[in-house]
Every structure is written in C-alpha cells, then in structure tokens.
Amino acid sequence: MSPVLAGGLQLLALVVALGLVYRPLGDHMARVYSSPKHLRVEKWAYKVIGANPAAEMRWPAYLRGVLAFSAVSVLFLYLLQRVQGFLPGSLGFSSIDPDQAFNTAASFVANTNWQSYYGEQAMGHVVQTGGLAVQNFVSAAVGMAVAVALVRGFVRARTGELGNFWSDLVRGTVRILLPISVIGALVLVACGALQNFSGIHEVGQFMGGVQQWNGGAVASQEVIKELGTNGGGYFNANSAHPFENPSPFSNLFEIFLILVIPFSLTRTFGTMVGSGRQGYAILATMATIWLGFSALMMWTEFHHGGPAFDLAGGAMEGKETRFGIGGSSIFAVATTLTSTGAVNSFHSSYTGFGGGITLLGMQLGEIAPGGVGSGLYGMLIMAIIAVFIAGLMVGRTPEYLGKKIGTRQIKFAACYILITPALVLGFTAAAMALDTPGNSMTNTGAHGFSEILYAYTSGANNNGSAFAGLNADTQWFNSTLGIAMLLGRFLPMVFVLALAGSLAEQTPVPETAGTLRTEKPLFSGLLVGTIMIITGLTYFPALALGPLAEGLAS
Numbered sequence: 001m002s003p004v005l006a007g008g009l010q011l012l013a014l015v016v017a018l019g020l021v022y023r024p025l026g027d028h029m030a031r032v033y034s035s036p037k038h039l040r041v042e043k044w045a046y047k048v049i050g051a052n053p054a055a056e057m058r059w060p061a062y063l064r065g066v067l068a069f070s071a072v073s074v075l076f077l078y079l080l081q082r083v084q085g086f087l088p089g090s091l092g093f094s095s096i097d098p099d100q101a102f103n104t105a106a107s108f109v110a111n112t113n114w115q116s117y118y119g120e121q122a123m124g125h126v127v128q129t130g131g132l133a134v135q136n137f138v139s140a141a142v143g144m145a146v147a148v149a150l151v152r153g154f155v156r157a158r159t160g161e162l163g164n165f166w167s168d169l170v171r172g173t174v175r176i177l178l179p180i181s182v183i184g185a186l187v188l189v190a191c192g193a194l195q196n197f198s199g200i201h202e203v204g205q206f207m208g209g210v211q212q213w214n215g216g217a218v219a220s221q222e223v224i225k226e227l228g229t230n231g232g233g234y235f236n237a238n239s240a241h242p243f244e245n246p247s248p249f250s251n252l253f254e255i256f257l258i259l260v261i262p263f264s265l266t267r268t269f270g271t272m273v274g275s276g277r278q279g280y281a282i283l284a285t286m287a288t289i290w291l292g293f294s295a296l297m298m299w300t301e302f303h304h305g306g307p308a309f310d311l312a313g314g315a316m317e318g319k320e321t322r323f324g325i326g327g328s329s330i331f332a333v334a335t336t337l338t339s340t341g342a343v344n345s346f347h348s349s350y351t352g353f354g355g356g357i358t359l360l361g362m363q364l365g366e367i368a369p370g371g372v373g374s375g376l377y378g379m380l381i382m383a384i385i386a387v388f389i390a391g392l393m394v395g396r397t398p399e400y401l402g403k404k405i406g407t408r409q410i411k412f413a414a415c416y417i418l419i420t421p422a423l424v425l426g427f428t429a430a431a432m433a434l435d436t437p438g439n440s441m442t443n444t445g446a447h448g449f450s451e452i453l454y455a456y457t458s459g460a461n462n463n464g465s466a467f468a469g470l471n472a473d474t475q476w477f478n479s480t481l482g483i484a485m486l487l488g489r490f491l492p493m494v495f496v497l498a499l500a501g502s503l504a505e506q507t508p509v510p511e512t513a514g515t516l517r518t519e520k521p522l523f524s525g526l527l528v529g530t531i532m533i534i535t536g537l538t539y540f541p542a543l544a545l546g547p548l549a550e551g552l553a554s
Helices: 003-034 040-049 059-082 098-109 125-155 165-191 218-227 248-273 276-303 307-312 324-337 352-363 374-394 407-433 445-460 475-504 521-545 547-553
Strands: 200-206 209-214
Touching: 003 165, 003 248, 003 276, 003 324, 040 165, 059 098, 059 125, 059 165, 059 475, 098 125, 098 475, 125 165, 125 218, 125 248, 125 374, 125 475, 165 218, 165 248, 218 248, 248 276, 248 324, 248 374, 276 324, 276 352, 276 374, 276 521, 324 352, 352 445, 352 521, 352 547, 374 407, 374 475, 374 521, 407 445, 407 475, 407 521, 445 475, 445 521, 445 547, 521 547
Parallel strands: none
Antiparallel strands: 200 209
C-alpha cells in the first residue's frame, strides 16, 4: 500500500468514527447541561466548594466564578511545583524555579500546556497526577462551561441569567470528561502505553552513558490531554514517544480523542437552540476547514520537491517511521486546528509551507473544530461577524438565531477577535527587537523568525505546541509566554460572557422573508470566507516573513 493511500484511508476512518459518535455524544452533552438533577458525587463536590448549583448567575457573576477558580488553580499549581523537592514521589527531582513554575501553572490552567522543560527530567508523580492531570480535566471543563453559557445566551430571552458556573464545571468533569477518559485510558494501556508509579531505573547503555527511564501514570494523563485538547506530555518527545503513543492504531485513536468533543459540541449547540440544522451548519464550516487543511498538509509533505524528499517518499525528517507522513500530517493539523498542542512529529522539521499550515491553523483562532468549548464559542463569534457583514451588504439589521446583532454585540465580538492577534504580534515584535530573546533561536533567517512567531501564536491561542529549535526556558520566554497564555485565555472569555449576557436580555425577533438563513450551505460558505479573510488580513505580513519566505526559497 502506498503511503499516500494509507494516509487517505486513515483520514477516511477518522471521519467515519467521528460520524458514528457525533449524535449520541452531542445529545448526551446537551442533556448534561440541561438536566435539573444532580448526581450524588456532584452534590458532594458542591458542599466542598460551598456552591449552590441552583442559583442562576448573570454574566458578571459567571465570569467571577471562572476567574476565581482559575486564579486559585494557578496559585495551587505554582505552589505544588515550588515544594516538589519535599514531596513524596518526587523521583529525586528538585523544586521548580519560580519563572518556570509560573509559566507551567499559567500554561496548564489556561488549557495551553506549553512546556519549557523535559517532563521526564523535571516533574515527579505528585505534580504530574495531582497537579497537571487535574488541570487537564478542569481547564477543559471551564472551556465547555463558557461555551454552554454563550449558547444559553441565544436560547434565553428577557433575562441576563446564563446558568451556574459551578454546576457546569462539575457536570462537565464528572459526566463527560471522566467517563470517556476511563475508557480511553484502558484502550491506550491495551495498546501498550505506560501506566504505573515506578521510579527511575536503568535500561541499558546509550552512546557511552547509562540510559534511564522513569515510569508514571502516562496512559491516564495521555487520554485527558487529548480529550480535553490540552497538550503537554509526560515525556519530552510527547506523543511521538512510544510510552505515550505506541502504535499507528493508538495514533489514530488519539487524533479521534482530540476531535471528538469539539466536533460533537456543534450537535450540542443545535440541540440546545432547538435547531439541529444550525448545528450542522457550524459543523460543515469546521469540517470544511479541517479537511482542507489535512489534504493540503499531506500534499505539501508528500510532494515537496528535492532529491532527499524523493528518495524518502516525502518529507520524513522529524517524523516517526511508525506513523509515517500521513499519520503525522493528520495529527499536526488536528492539534493545531484545536487547542491541543500535543505533537507526534516536530513541526520545525516540516517543509516551509507545512510549517506555515500549522501556524495558520492556530491563527484562525483554533476553531475548526477548535478547543473543547473554546472552538465552539470562537466559531459562534465568527458567525456573528459573518452575519453582521451580510447585513451590511443587504442593508438589513443583522440577526442570528432570533437575536439582533447591534452595536453592543458587534463591539464584544470585535474585541474578541482583536485580542489574540495583538498579543501574538506585539510579543513577537518585542522578542525580535531585543537582543536577549533572539539568543534563544537555534536558526536564523525566516526559519528563526518562525520559531518566535510560532511560540507566541501557540501561547496566546492556548495551543501549547512548539516549533522546536527555540530555547524557551529563559526568564524572558517563561514570563512573557505565561502572560500571553493567561491573557489569551481569559480576556476573550470576558467578551464571550458579556456577549452572552447581552443576548440573553433580548426579546427574540420573529423570522421574516428577509432573515438570513444561517442553516443553509450559503451561510457556511460565507462563514469560511469570513474566517479566512480576517485571518489573512491580520497575519499575512508575519507569515510572509516566516514560513512563506522559507517555502518559496526552498
């Protein structure tokens, strides 16, 4: 079987698997966030945190819950790393330095999971399982909660109430993420992924020295890092490491985990707003971009010119032979079009255009299908922008799902789409202008610029993958990337929840003959065009200095 055919069949199998679970999982999540009943374990959780799950919240109170919970999480994870040297199960590792502890705490709470350290050489069992793995669950649950609050803004009328953050947080964790993670971890263990709490042991000689490996609860953390679109990894090689991702089947299964909740949330959206066709329209937009990027990436990596590439059958540098170009390309697109950041190959080794595709995927806002929760609310923001543009073209007040998109709503949406580019381009410009950050670059020229641009794109968009070649374990990068991750995660949430509150206060307007049919393929096409144009106008100059220049020169 040719590598190209193998890659195409993997993509087809993935589409079929996602299609099979789309409706049942999407409907289940809609029931989870709509049910008035609470499980016993959920009631225990409410008592521990002192929350009343029946109390409805307006958007400022909902936002305070999000920010308070996240601030406490950052502080807890920071302190846990700072005292690691005194904890049992530390594997002899010392406490984490302040700047790296801040960066890691901000990263995992912001659902970014950027790592400027070698996981197997820095973090013990307690920090990995009691700190990082826990944040993999709750940071994903926070994203889903904010997305559901925005959906309620479309559903509700003449009230500013968006539900209860604490109830949404606990339900998302207990009823969605935990059950799937248990099943997924068993699958990965059956595939050969590591799952233990063993210490460091020698495994033989390597290049004149002793080679050592440490164990860990790898499979259980691997599954939630993919399912919750978190990223990171127990080992520095991430999902290219055989202890995390042992086989081609586990590779395809991990890609499935990355995509399954973000895609299925469109069904949840359609069910909650009472129109499955609206959910399908959003799904079609996401799927069009994802399939287009996947096909373009495989074409770029398989057919890039040059005698070395021809002999290898494509651009194999930086890719695992057990996954090949097809499995690596599909994984790279999935992880950068979501906010996952896990990698099974190294994006710095991709062709110039291939590296540009990974960058562009993040710069779209990671909305195709995007992160768990963040992909849905990001796409709905883009839908509001598309409706507004359509309204300008026909001279009609724009409406979406029965709610008018007026000055207030479009200001919130505009602020949302401007925050991340401002962070990415501002920090990149500062890093390139100063001498100290530039010393961390392994490469010069266009590729070196791409290293810096990729780092801040990954951080501000809460992705977490790295371009490789950049030494990010410095005070500059640990501090600035930590700030970019926190601002890139929580500032957009402010405008999402404010928008949700303004929509929930409205009285729905009846549909008329002049209403834009947002469930039709025409609107999905308009939405795809809006996304590509906004991103292109924003990032094209930066991309031209980096991956485009490198690709055209090769």
